[in-house]
Amino acid sequence: MTLPLSDLVAAIAHDRGVDLPPDWVAPDLDPAILAGSDGLVALAAAAGWAAPQRLGPRPRAQHFPLLMWSGQTGWAIAEQWEDESRLRLRGDGSGLTVERPDDALFYEPRFPAIAARRTPSAAARVFWRAIMARRDVLVSATIATIMANVITLATSLYSMQIYDRVIPRAGYSTLWVLTIGVIIALLLDFALRTTRALMVEREAARIDEEVSEFFFARAQAVRLDARPPGVGTMAAQLRGLEQVRAVMSSGSLFLLADLPFALLFVLVIFALGGPIALVPLISLPVALGIAWGLARLIRRDTDRAQISANRKNGLLVESIDAAETVKANRGGWRLLARWNSLMDEVHAAEDPVKRWTSAAGSIFSTLQQLAYVALIAFGAVEVAQGRMTTGALIACAIVAGRVNGPLITQLPNFIVQWGYARASLKMLDDILRLPTDEGPDAGTLRPARVEAAVRMEGVRFAYPGARDGIVVPRLEIAAGERVAIIGGIGSGKTTLLRLMAGLYAPQAGRVQIGGLDAGQIAPDVLRRHVGYLPQDYRLVNGSLRDNLLLGLSNPGDDAVMAAAAQTGLINLINGHPRGLDLQIAEGGRGLSGGQRTLTGLTRLLLARPDLLLLDEPTANLDDAVEGAALSAIAARLGVQSTLVVVTHKMRLLSLVNRVIVMVGGQVALDGPRQEVLQRLQQSARRPETGGAGEGRAVTGDAGAPAIGGMNGLAGPNSLAGNRRRNDAASRIYCDHRPVERRCDRLSGLVDLGGA
Numbered sequence: 001m002t003l004p005l006s007d008l009v010a011a012i013a014h015d016r017g018v019d020l021p022p023d024w025v026a027p028d029l030d031p032a033i034l035a036g037s038d039g040l041v042a043l044a045a046a047a048g049w050a051a052p053q054r055l056g057p058r059p060r061a062q063h064f065p066l067l068m069w070s071g072q073t074g075w076a077i078a079e080q081w082e083d084e085s086r087l088r089l090r091g092d093g094s095g096l097t098v099e100r101p102d103d104a105l106f107y108e109p110r111f112p113a114i115a116a117r118r119t120p121s122a123a124a125r126v127f128w129r130a131i132m133a134r135r136d137v138l139v140s141a142t143i144a145t146i147m148a149n150v151i152t153l154a155t156s157l158y159s160m161q162i163y164d165r166v167i168p169r170a171g172y173s174t175l176w177v178l179t180i181g182v183i184i185a186l187l188l189d190f191a192l193r194t195t196r197a198l199m200v201e202r203e204a205a206r207i208d209e210e211v212s213e214f215f216f217a218r219a220q221a222v223r224l225d226a227r228p229p230g231v232g233t234m235a236a237q238l239r240g241l242e243q244v245r246a247v248m249s250s251g252s253l254f255l256l257a258d259l260p261f262a263l264l265f266v267l268v269i270f271a272l273g274g275p276i277a278l279v280p281l282i283s284l285p286v287a288l289g290i291a292w293g294l295a296r297l298i299r300r301d302t303d304r305a306q307i308s309a310n311r312k313n314g315l316l317v318e319s320i321d322a323a324e325t326v327k328a329n330r331g332g333w334r335l336l337a338r339w340n341s342l343m344d345e346v347h348a349a350e351d352p353v354k355r356w357t358s359a360a361g362s363i364f365s366t367l368q369q370l371a372y373v374a375l376i377a378f379g380a381v382e383v384a385q386g387r388m389t390t391g392a393l394i395a396c397a398i399v400a401g402r403v404n405g406p407l408i409t410q411l412p413n414f415i416v417q418w419g420y421a422r423a424s425l426k427m428l429d430d431i432l433r434l435p436t437d438e439g440p441d442a443g444t445l446r447p448a449r450v451e452a453a454v455r456m457e458g459v460r461f462a463y464p465g466a467r468d469g470i471v472v473p474r475l476e477i478a479a480g481e482r483v484a485i486i487g488g489i490g491s492g493k494t495t496l497l498r499l500m501a502g503l504y505a506p507q508a509g510r511v512q513i514g515g516l517d518a519g520q521i522a523p524d525v526l527r528r529h530v531g532y533l534p535q536d537y538r539l540v541n542g543s544l545r546d547n548l549l550l551g552l553s554n555p556g557d558d559a560v561m562a563a564a565a566q567t568g569l570i571n572l573i574n575g576h577p578r579g580l581d582l583q584i585a586e587g588g589r590g591l592s593g594g595q596r597t598l599t600g601l602t603r604l605l606l607a608r609p610d611l612l613l614l615d616e617p618t619a620n621l622d623d624a625v626e627g628a629a630l631s632a633i634a635a636r637l638g639v640q641s642t643l644v645v646v647t648h649k650m651r652l653l654s655l656v657n658r659v660i661v662m663v664g665g666q667v668a669l670d671g672p673r674q675e676v677l678q679r680l681q682q683s684a685r686r687p688e689t690g691g692a693g694e695g696r697a698v699t700g701d702a703g704a705p706a707i708g709g710m711n712g713l714a715g716p717n718s719l720a721g722n723r724r725r726n727d728a729a730s731r732i733y734c735d736h737r738p739v740e741r742r743c744d745r746l747s748g749l750v751d752l753g754g755a
């Protein structure tokens, strides 16, 4: 086989539906090592994956396809056994059958799991699964806990012996032996507890990493159209993880781990002091009962406090993010008022929690002391009656302190922590319920090529809570077409483009890309073939180079600079002392709107997708840069690549040969550029007799109805640049041939702008 090992691994990843990051192959790997039998191990180590699994000499059918190495074939993909001794290797077309080489080694690469793909139904299960994956550590920690608790008994028995044997008889040798013995036991106890703490904390850190990776990936994978409206609130919901983690911190875990030993200690008290065991036997369930009651009492308030705290966080994020608008419009007071009322809400919810917790704390402390007094009083009677020794009473008091002590004193805090953690888990559950790009319903088709053709049939889409939305009975864009989508403000152009990009899933109907249902194509494959430039291109924290290569493999600085030269971004790179290493601040700050757009365009030139969907790509650019960017796009387009561009600018229409006009979420006109422009100009000249705003027909064009305002096309450079003076310019008609709908279905659409 002549293919390099990395290509073979990528092919296996493709077979398994795994999306490898673009730069997964470390560039400095020695080709000689890769070609040798240790090549896969080295490749996996450099990529940060787990070591590949080496299989036996005769892998079973379910393991294929596999990576095989032999001195004779080098690295190859083994497809299956042909018979007892022959293997089929993957080759061009039909494959190639070989005798199994004697030195053949079979490997199964262990690809990193995509966290978001795993789909537990509840957040608690995510934690549980991470904990159960470390069962062996749990078992060791439990054994350490058992031993440490048994050793604890040594101190109580020591006291008993001292009071009963050493003091009455002045038995110093017994005293030394017992003291040395108990010191050894205490040292052992120290060692066990420290080891347990270190072990649990190390695993807790790993659980934390695993769980937070899962939720971060999950939040990223939430489908764009399903995202909750409050970004800050959602971020705060995710921060609820910290509360769950706090409750699972080692201290709380130990509390739970020690709980079963309370029963053991009660048994020990029974063995030493007989009926006085009744005292802890009563006080323990009473304490647990009060704890349970407290948990129920604060449940509603912790939920409420959590919701208000999340909204508070949302407001904070919003106020920082929108600082410019807020300052310019003196909106600070309004935000401050909202902040204060949210603070009031938080306090109103937290106050009862605090009241109940401190009440419970006092109750527990009194209960603890009452239990001690009862034990000593009961014990004194027993000692006086000669049914137990003083030493046994003291030992019982020490053991009872273990039952009522740390366990009981920590319970109220633990319960409050648990109350908040419970509320956080519920919110994490809400996030888990949101549909994702990567979920089980996500597409799994991984075609090598996706034709750059779009087809929409019976598509309906509305934003949550919106009455109207996008309705597209039928729309086809063939591979190689150049299409502009124009229309008034809020007419649905961007939404239509997002549907075409597969970023939004239609609520009815089908969106096909290259003849395949967009929802069935694996998201990573779809993103590779569909280049989408959003209207407000956001950058991410990192260098300019990081942003230009977001999701791409690095083609080298020369290629990046060449693409930047085409779009005009080169001026920024050359003009800045750090060039491509220019740092973009958190939130994508650091570049102007136009520079951000140029970054997005340059990235698209580097990505080279066949289907280009651009949403107002030159809205932020001046005429000179716009010209350069447009020619870069034009030069980029191959015969089979397709361009769909949403625009308000006349100049951009020179790139296209077809124009779609959107009005009120529907395609109002669709046809060759000249015809559509003519139609729009005719409509601009024609006087109207009906109130278009009410959707009534305009006479003078075969009775076609007026269908709404085109104010979005207005502007110095726009189609309707000269139409502002003429009210009729804001009317278009719907009897254009390529629109496969009857005009009367469009009648009644509201005037969308009226600027």
Ligand SMILES: Nc1ncnc2c1ncn2[C@@H]1O[C@H](COP(=O)(O)OP(=O)(O)OP(=O)(O)O)[C@@H](O)[C@H]1O
Residues within 6 Å of the ligand: 463, 464, 466, 487, 488, 489, 490, 491, 492, 493, 494, 495, 496, 535, 712
């Ligand atoms: N995220 C959203 N949530 C709810 N409604 C939305 C959202 N985005 C857009 N809308 C609504 O959907 C409609 C279509 O919006 P869209 O962004 O597609 O319009 P557009 O034609 O691209 O407008 P513009 O020319 O101003 O960019 C508008 O009425 C808008 O208010």
